[in-house]
Amino acid sequence: MTPLLTLENVTRKFGDLMAVDSVGFSVPKGSIYSVIGPNGAGKTTLFNLISALFPTTSGTIDFDGHPIHRAKTHHLAGYGIGRTFQNLAIFSHATVVENLLVGLHHKLSATPVSAAFFWGPARREEIKARQQVEKIIDFLEIEHLRDIPVGLLSYGLQKRVELGRALAIGPKLLLLDEMVSGMNSEETEDIARFVLDIREELGITIVMVEHDMGIVMDISDRVAVLNHGSLIAEGTPAEISSNTAVIHAYLGQD
Numbered sequence: 001m002t003p004l005l006t007l008e009n010v011t012r013k014f015g016d017l018m019a020v021d022s023v024g025f026s027v028p029k030g031s032i033y034s035v036i037g038p039n040g041a042g043k044t045t046l047f048n049l050i051s052a053l054f055p056t057t058s059g060t061i062d063f064d065g066h067p068i069h070r071a072k073t074h075h076l077a078g079y080g081i082g083r084t085f086q087n088l089a090i091f092s093h094a095t096v097v098e099n100l101l102v103g104l105h106h107k108l109s110a111t112p113v114s115a116a117f118f119w120g121p122a123r124r125e126e127i128k129a130r131q132q133v134e135k136i137i138d139f140l141e142i143e144h145l146r147d148i149p150v151g152l153l154s155y156g157l158q159k160r161v162e163l164g165r166a167l168a169i170g171p172k173l174l175l176l177d178e179m180v181s182g183m184n185s186e187e188t189e190d191i192a193r194f195v196l197d198i199r200e201e202l203g204i205t206i207v208m209v210e211h212d213m214g215i216v217m218d219i220s221d222r223v224a225v226l227n228h229g230s231l232i233a234e235g236t237p238a239e240i241s242s243n244t245a246v247i248h249a250y251l252g253q254d
């Protein structure tokens with residue numbers, strides 16, 4: 001299968017600490033791909049490298065023909081990479097619709113002058129943006145919440161809005177950072193269903209860093225396992241759950 005994202009020898013040091021050590025794997029287009037590992041394994045650092053939050057010390061990351069290991073994080077939406085964050089990154093005083101419109105902002109190309117007077121391209125873009133937002137609201141089943149300030153929603157629904165905002169950029173790749181941590185089992189099941197639908201119905205490739213083994217093993221096509229910054233295993237959920245190096249890495253956790 002064609003890879004959408006390829007990491008080769010990706011290394012990131014913080015001083016003398018090797019947070020990510022020569023990691024390489026490919027994420028097939030259209031797959032759900034999970035990165036797991038014990039605490040401190042380097043998962044978040046790896047995710048931040050894929051999101052271009054900081055550069056690799058060495059090694060390359062290729063996304064759909066773009067070398068993104070030296071890109072700036074604000075370019076990623078333009079390449080087609082959307083992400084959610086471990087800690088909620090939404091505007092709690094703004095409504096659901098307003099939060100989703102923010103996700104679309106980078107796509108609007110009207111000039112400040114035409115936008116200020118709301119004519120010509122600005123008006124057409126605004127209408128298109130609102131139609132796109134309506135599709136996402138419908139897809140995520142949050143019609144009844146559209147005009148509510150996001151801060152008033154339950155944690156699970158706030159995460160759903162954050163997911164919607166990442167979808168609003170129309171990504172080819174969605175990076176989900178510990179999406180279900182802090183969620184109850186019903187909220188976790190909802191997110192698992194949406195992730196599957198995002199792949200099936202929208203054709204978006206998904207990479208997630210996740211601690212919740214239930215969702216990882218249930219919905220991933222492939223799993224990469226990090227330990228002390230190194231890739232110790234890569235394969236299907238069945239291969240990973242019977243891999244002795246993986247079992248030892250988790251059993252050795254404090």
Ligand SMILES: Nc1ncnc2c1ncn2[C@@H]1O[C@H](COP(=O)(O)OP(=O)(O)OP(=O)(O)O)[C@@H](O)[C@H]1O
Pocket residue numbers: 014017018019037038039040041042043044045046
């Ligand atoms: N900005 C930083 N400066 C220095 N060290 C860092 C920095 N970020 C991460 N580290 C270190 O890099 C290593 C990997 O951390 P990272 O947060 O990537 O692991 P993780 O697998 O995401 O852990 P967790 O599951 O606990 O979130 C750890 O030893 C951490 O202390």
